[in-house]
Amino acid sequence: MSDLYSRLSKDDAAVLLVDHQTGLISGLVRDYGVDEFKNNVLALGDTAKFFDLPVILTTSFENGPNGPLMQELVDLFPDAPKIARPGQINAWDNEDFVKAIEATGKKQLIIAGVVTDVCVAFPALSAIKAGYEVFVVTDASGTFNKQVADASLTRMAHGGAQLMNWFSVACELQRDWRNDVEGFGALISSHLPGYQNLMGSYLGAQRDLSTQNA
Amino acid sequence: MSDLYSRLSKDDAAVLLVDHQTGLISGLVRDYGVDEFKNNVLALGDTAKFFDLPVILTTSFENGPNGPLMQELVDLFPDAPKIARPGQINAWDNEDFVKAIEATGKKQLIIAGVVTDVCVAFPALSAIKAGYEVFVVTDASGTFNKQVADASLTRMAHGGAQLMNWFSVACELQRDWRNDVEGFGALISSHLPGYQNLMGSYLGAQRDLSTQNA
C-alpha cells in the first residue's frame, strides 16, 4: 500500500533520466534557476554513479530542436542504455525503454526529467500502474513555471508517487555514513556549496588551533 | 479507482470550457498574467481543435457585466454547443449542458474555466460524482489569487480530479509524435514561444552549416 513508508534501497533501485536535453532545458524550464537546475541534475547523476545503480537514459527527438542530451550525462554514463525514442511522448510507451527497466530486475524507480508534467508524470504514473514503486526527484525535474510544477506533483502524489529531492535520495540510499564516509562526503559536498563552506570553516578552525598549539 | 493512472485518450475525451467571458477574465482573474492566461486558454482551445475533440462551451449571464465569451473561442468552435445558462452557477445543474456532454458519449472530461473555485470546481466535482473521469486544466483556469486557486485545486484533487496543464493534456492526447509530427509541432510551438525559439535556433544552425558547406 502506497501510504506506508516505501524506503529506497540501493539493491532495489534503478534511475530513469528522461529527456534532459539541452534545448528542452534552455527553452522550457523556468521553475528553477539555471545554475541550480544543472547542479541538481548532475547531483542526481553522480548519486546514481556513486551507488552504482542501473541508469537508463532516454531522449525525445534528439535530432531536432529538443537538442542532444546534456553532454555531462552522456559522459557520466557511457555504458547506460540510451533509448532515443522515435516518437513516443510517454517513455513507457516505448518497448525498449520498458525492457531496459525490466532487465535491471529492480522494482524501485527513481525518475527525473524535463518537463515534469509530461516526461516525468506520464512514465511515473505508468510505472506505478505496472506495479513499480516510484520516487520522483522533484528538483532534478523542471517545467514551465511553479504553478505547472505544483499541479503536476500533486497529480503524481495522489497517484501514489513519492516526492523526493536529490539529496534525500542520496541519503536514503546511503543509510549509514560508515558505509563510505569519505566517498559520500565528497559526493554531497561537491553539489552542496553550503556544505562545502562548512567543511572549509571546520578545517580552518582546526588549523587555527593547531597553529596556536604549535 | 482514482488513485491509478487514468490516461487521457482522444477517443474518450470531451472538453468543457466554462465561462471564459471577457468581463470575468478582466475583472476577476489575478492568478495568471494576462498575456499568459490568454495564451493558455487559446492553447487549450487549439488542442481540442487539433484532436477534433467534442467541445462544449457555456456562459453565465453573458448579456451583462460578465461579458461575452472570448471572441477567439467563438470563432474557433462555430459549431460547438454553446449553453448560455439562464442562472445556474454550477454548469452541471443545467440540463442542456449535461445532455450535451452525454451526447458526446465520452467519459473523460477535460475542464477549464473562470473562476476556478466555482465554475471549474463545481462541475468537476459533480462530474466525478456522476461517474466521469475529470481532468482539470489548471493553467487555463483562473481566479482571484494564488491562495484561492491552491485551496480550490486541493479540494478537487482530494475529490478525485486529476490536475493537468494544457501542454500535458496535448501531449497525453498525442501519445506519439509520429501520429502527426508537423501538425503537433505547429500546435505546440504556436503557444510556446520558448519552443519557437528552439526551432528558430535549430534552423539557424543548420542554415549556418549549409552556408559553410556551400
Added chain:
Amino acid sequence: MSDLYSRLSKDDAAVLLVDHQTGLISGLVRDYGVDEFKNNVLALGDTAKFFDLPVILTTSFENGPNGPLMQELVDLFPDAPKIARPGQINAWDNEDFVKAIEATGKKQLIIAGVVTDVCVAFPALSAIKAGYEVFVVTDASGTFNKQVADASLTRMAHGGAQLMNWFSVACELQRDWRNDVEGFGALISSHLPGYQNLMGSYLGAQRDLSTQNA
C-alpha cells in the same frame, strides 16, 4: 465518504466564526493583507446573513489582549449565540458551543477563524470526527504566515475537510442566480471591487449607446 462531492446547501449549513478578535487579527495574522482579510471576513458574514444561515460566534479571552470581536460582526449578528469561552482553546471542547451547533440541527459546518492552525483546525477536525461535514473558508481564516497556513490546510484536507473560499461558499449556497438576482449581485459586488468595476463599465456602455441613440 469524504472523497465524493459534498455540496453545501443553505438548508443544511451553519456558520462558525471563531475568534475574529481585533487583537488576534492585528497581532498575529500575516498571511493576508489587512484590507483583503477584513473584506473576506465581512464577505463571509454577509453571505451567512444573506442566506439566513444560523451563525455561531465564539471568542477566546475577549477581556484581555486578544481583544473584542470585530465590531462589524457583532453588529451583523446581534441575535447569534456568542460563546465567550472561559479557557478552552479548541472551541469544540466548550459544551455550549457544541450545543449551540446541535441546536441548529445542521450537519454542514462552514468554519473560519483566527488563527487557522489552531482556532480553525482544532474544531474543524473535531467536527469531522463527530460526523459533521466541514467546509473551511480559507480566505476568511488567517495566521502567522503562508507556510503555517499551508501546513494547516494540508492537515485539514487530509483529515477530510473541504477547502473553500468565501466566494465559492456564496456561489454553492446560491446555486442559481434566479433565486434572487439582485440580492446576490449586490452581495458579491459589495465585496468584489473587480466585479463592481465590471458593473460600472457595463452601465457606462449602455448609457453611451442610449445617448447615441437619443
Added chain:
Amino acid sequence: MSDLYSRLSKDDAAVLLVDHQTGLISGLVRDYGVDEFKNNVLALGDTAKFFDLPVILTTSFENGPNGPLMQELVDLFPDAPKIARPGQINAWDNEDFVKAIEATGKKQLIIAGVVTDVCVAFPALSAIKAGYEVFVVTDASGTFNKQVADASLTRMAHGGAQLMNWFSVACELQRDWRNDVEGFGALISSHLPGYQNLMGSYLGAQRDLSTQNA
C-alpha cells in the same frame, strides 16, 4: 531645488485624479490587489475632501471601453472640474486641464492615476517642467505589473517628483493631530483596518477595566 525637502501644505496643494475609470482599473491594473487599490484611491479621495483641497478629475474616452470614472469619486466630488479629454493622452496637453489647475492658484500638485507609466508619469513630468512641485501618490496609482511600476517611478523620481503614498500625504497635510483629532482619526481609521483594530482593542481594554472597577 528638488533635492531639498518640499513639504506638502494644505494651503498650497491641489489634487489631480487622472483616469480612475472602471475599465482601465479592471483591465489593466495588476500591481495592487483589487481590494487594496480601491481602498487606496478612495482614501486619497477622502483625504482631499477632508482637507478641502481643490480636486481636478479627468478621464480619457470615458464613453468607450475605458469606462466611466469610479462612481465613488463622482459622488465624492460633485462640484470638482471634470475634464473629459477628447483625445490627449497626457492630461497636461489639454488646455482645460491646465487652466483648471492654474485656477486653483496652487503650486503643489498631488497626482495619482491609471496607468502609472502614462497617465501619471506624463502630466507629472510636464508639471515639474512647468514649475510645479509634484507629489506622486504611488499606491493610488496602478499599472500592468510591478516591473513597469518600478521603471516608471524611477523615471519620475529622477525627474524631480517626490514619491509618497496616500497615508503620508494625509499626515503631511495634517501636520498636527490637534488640528482635528477626531476628524483625522476617523479619516485614517476608515481606510486602515489595522488602525481600526487598534482602536477596537483599546476601547475593549478600557471597557474591561471599567467593568472590573464597577
Added chain:
Amino acid sequence: MSDLYSRLSKDDAAVLLVDHQTGLISGLVRDYGVDEFKNNVLALGDTAKFFDLPVILTTSFENGPNGPLMQELVDLFPDAPKIARPGQINAWDNEDFVKAIEATGKKQLIIAGVVTDVCVAFPALSAIKAGYEVFVVTDASGTFNKQVADASLTRMAHGGAQLMNWFSVACELQRDWRNDVEGFGALISSHLPGYQNLMGSYLGAQRDLSTQNA
C-alpha cells in the same frame, strides 16, 4: 486510521529533536529566515519543557562540519537522552534512539529537525510504519529551499504524518488556558512578538484609564 483527528495529548507525547546542529542550520537551512527559524526551534523546546514532555535529542557527526547541537537546546534539556549517532542517517536506524523512545512509553511523536527532507522525513515515516502517531513541526524544521520543503511535507502528509507548527502543538497540548493561564501566556508571548505587542498595548490602555480615573 490516519484520516480521523488524532489529537495531541501531553500524557501521550514525546518530542524528538533531530540534528539541530549549528553547522547544518548555518550551511543548509534556507527556507526560513535565520531569526525566525531560531525562534521557532526554541519555541518548540520551551513548549516541550513547559509540558514536561520527554525529549530525545540526537545528532549526526557532531564532531565535524555539522557542528554541535545548538547550545540553547543543550542547556534547556540537560537530562534528556542525547544520542550521538555514529553514522545512521535515519535516526530510526539507531537502536539507542528507538529504545529511548520506547522507554518513554509514549505513542505520539512530535518531530522536528534539520534537514526536513532527510532528518525529519525518514524517522517520521519509519515511526508511522512502526505504529506511532507522528506530528511534524514544520516551522521548527528547515531545509534547502521552499520547493524541497514542499515536496517533503507532501510526502509525509501522504504517508500519514500530521503537519503542525510549534504554536498549534503548544495549543493542542495546553487544551485549556485555565490549566495555567500565566505560564502558558508567558510561554507563547516569549516567542510571539506580535502577541507581546498586544499585551503591551493592553496594559497601556488600562494604565491610561487608571490614570484618567485617578
Added chain:
Amino acid sequence: MSDLYSRLSKDDAAVLLVDHQTGLISGLVRDYGVDEFKNNVLALGDTAKFFDLPVILTTSFENGPNGPLMQELVDLFPDAPKIARPGQINAWDNEDFVKAIEATGKKQLIIAGVVTDVCVAFPALSAIKAGYEVFVVTDASGTFNKQVADASLTRMAHGGAQLMNWFSVACELQRDWRNDVEGFGALISSHLPGYQNLMGSYLGAQRDLSTQNA
C-alpha cells in the same frame, strides 16, 4: 539637462533593437515570462512600425549559438538596416551601427535588447555620452534575473537614461488619440489582452442594449 522631462516625439526618435536573437532569449532571459517577453518585444516592434520610426536592427554572432534574430522582427522590418556585428559587444563600437543612427538624423533613441545589462546598457550609456537622449524600453529588454535587471536599470537611470515600457513609449509618441483612433486602438489592443477584454465587454454591452431596444 537630464532631469527635466525629455519627451519622445515621433519626429525625433529612432528605435534600436539590439540582439533579440532566438538563442539569447531562450538561454539567458529569465526576468520575464516567455509569453510576456515575446509579446513586449513584438509590441515595441509594432509601435515602431505604426509611427513609421526608423528602426535599426543589430545582432551579435548570429551564425552561432546566439541564434538568428527573431523571425517576426525580420519580417516586420524587411528594409531596416540590419547590422551583423562581427565581434563588438557594445553595438556603439560598431561604426556601421553608429552611422546608421546618424543617417536617421534623429536625436532621441529608443533602445531595447538582450541582455539588458550588456546589449542595452552599453550602447545606451555610450549614446548619452555622445549627446543623444536615451529611452530604455525596460519590458522589451531581458536578462538573467530580476536582481541583475535592477542593478542595470539603476546604472542607466543614474547615467541619464529614461526608463520606460513599450506602452508608455507608444502613448508618448501618439500624444493624441485623435491622430488615429482606430489605428492606435488596434495597435495597443493587439498586445494588451486586458484591453482587448475591455473592448469585448464594451461591444457586448452595446449589443445587449441594441437587442433589448430591437
Added chain:
Amino acid sequence: MSDLYSRLSKDDAAVLLVDHQTGLISGLVRDYGVDEFKNNVLALGDTAKFFDLPVILTTSFENGPNGPLMQELVDLFPDAPKIARPGQINAWDNEDFVKAIEATGKKQLIIAGVVTDVCVAFPALSAIKAGYEVFVVTDASGTFNKQVADASLTRMAHGGAQLMNWFSVACELQRDWRNDVEGFGALISSHLPGYQNLMGSYLGAQRDLSTQNA
C-alpha cells in the same frame, strides 16, 4: 555635498527612535516579519547603547491606540529624553525634540521609526534641510508594505539621506574590531543567529581537535 561618502562616527552621531510603539508595530508594520523586526529594532538599540550614543525617544499619542513604547526600549534607555509629542506628526515640528537633538551637539543623525513613510521620512527630510547628515536605518523602520517602503526610501535617498541597516551602522561606528573585540562580537552575535551559529561551530571544531590531541 551629499554625494560624497559621509561616514558615521561615534563621536558625531545621535540616534532618534521615533514611535516604536506596540500598537503601531502590531497594527501597521507588514514589510518585515514580526520576529525579524523586533530583533532589528533591539539590535539598533543595543548598538546605540554599546557606543554610548545619545538617544532620543519620542512617541505619538502613547495614551491611546498607538500604544506605549516597546518596553525593551524603555528599559534600555532609562535616562534618555523621551518626548511624548502632544500632536505633531513630524517629530521635527516638536520644539522639545529638536532642542534635545541640539543639546547633544551631534551633526549626524541615525533615524529609525514606525511608520517609515511618515515618522521616519518627515523628520529625516527636515533634518537634512536643517543641515544635519541623516542615516536612515531601513531595517529598524517598518510600514504597511514593501511598495510603500520602497517609495519612501526612494524619496529619502533623492532627498539626501543615506540608507543603511542596523548592522552596517554598528560596523561603521565600530571601525576596528580591536577597539573592543569581545564587546562588539557579543553585540552582533546576540542579534545575528547566523553569526552565533558560526561561533558555535568554531568552538565545536576546536573542541574536537583538543579532544583528539588529548
Added chain:
Amino acid sequence: MSDLYSRLSKDDAAVLLVDHQTGLISGLVRDYGVDEFKNNVLALGDTAKFFDLPVILTTSFENGPNGPLMQELVDLFPDAPKIARPGQINAWDNEDFVKAIEATGKKQLIIAGVVTDVCVAFPALSAIKAGYEVFVVTDASGTFNKQVADASLTRMAHGGAQLMNWFSVACELQRDWRNDVEGFGALISSHLPGYQNLMGSYLGAQRDLSTQNA
C-alpha cells in the same frame, strides 16, 4: 563627473575581493541561492584571471568564526596580495590594502564582497572619495536579505558607484569577441549553464545536418 559613462578598461582596472570567507558566506548571505552565489563569485574570479587584472584579496579575522577565504579563490590567485586585516572593518582603513591598490597603478576598481552593506559599501564609498572610479559587482556580493541589499546598493549608486554584475564586467572588459573568441566563449559558458545549453544545441544541430548530408 559620475553621471557620464565611465567604461571599464582592462588596462585601467583592478579587482578587489573582500571577505569571501566560508563562514561569512555560510552564516550571513541569504540574498542569493548558494549554488548561484558560488558560481557568481568564481565567475568574477575567472574573469579577473582571464583579463589578467591585478587582484587584491582581503579577509577579516580569518582565524575565527568568519572562516578562511574560499579555497577556490586562494587557488586561483596564488600570487595576489592577500591582506589579512587585523581588525579594520572598512578595508580602506588598512594601509596595506590601499598601498596594494596604489601599487597596481589602476584607477578603476571592481569590487565585490561579503557582506554587501559593509565589506563592499564602505571601501567602495571610500574609494570614490579618494578619486577612484568604482564598479560594484552586485551578484558576486551577498548579504542578509534583499531589503538590506537594496538599501545598500541605493546608497552606493547615489554615492557615485556604478552597479554591474559579473557578466557585464566581463563583457565590458572584453569589448570585442575577436580579441579572443575561444577564450572568452569558454570563460562565459563555463559559468552560464544557459549559454552552455545553447552551445550544446548548436553543435547538435550541425551534427544532425552533417549526418543527413553524409
